[in-house]
Amino acid sequence: MKEAKYWLKVFLATLGLFALTVLLLYLFLNKRNPSSPGVKEITVQVIVPGEDVQEFVITTEAYTLRQALEEKDMIKGQTSTYGFYITEVNGRKADESKQEWWCITKDGEEIFTGIDLINIQDKDKYELTLMEGY
Incomplete structure (x- = not known):
């Protein structure tokens, strides 16, 4: 027992x-991996060296940064096996012959995941910076 x-x-x-x-x-x-439903307000800066910084305040119900930026028609790109690759931000195309590419940072710190996987929260601040050289 x-x-x-x-x-x-x-x-x-x-x-x-x-x-x-x-x-x-x-x-x-x-x-x-938070899924934050509801309306969120995010700030996105577009930084191109030698040009003025453009800042956009976006109000959205999107879950990811890609969804929010595509809603405002701010980005264009192509989908590859590695995810979505940004080729253009706010009308400014990255020139592949100069090895230009768009770097995504949040509050100045580089993000190492694809734009499809960046879940947004209210009051987030992102920067899209045109970089040169791979």
Whole structure:
């Protein structure tokens, strides 16, 4: 009888740890990949060296930065096996012969994921900077 109670306690403890692990994993993934429904206001700066910085305040219900920028017809590009590649921002095309490309930063820090995977939150600030050289 004591052995059955022991195994019941082990089983319940294991089940509790499993439930706690699933809960923590859910909270961690939800924090890293938030889906924030509703209206959000984001700020986007378009930075081209040698030109004035353009700043846009966008109000949107989009979930990703790509969706928000495409709603305002601010970006053009092409989809590749690596995701969406921005070729033009606000009418300014990147010149491949000069190895120009668009760099996405948030509050000055480079983002290392594709624009499709950048989930936006209210009051986020992004910069799209035309870079030269690969």
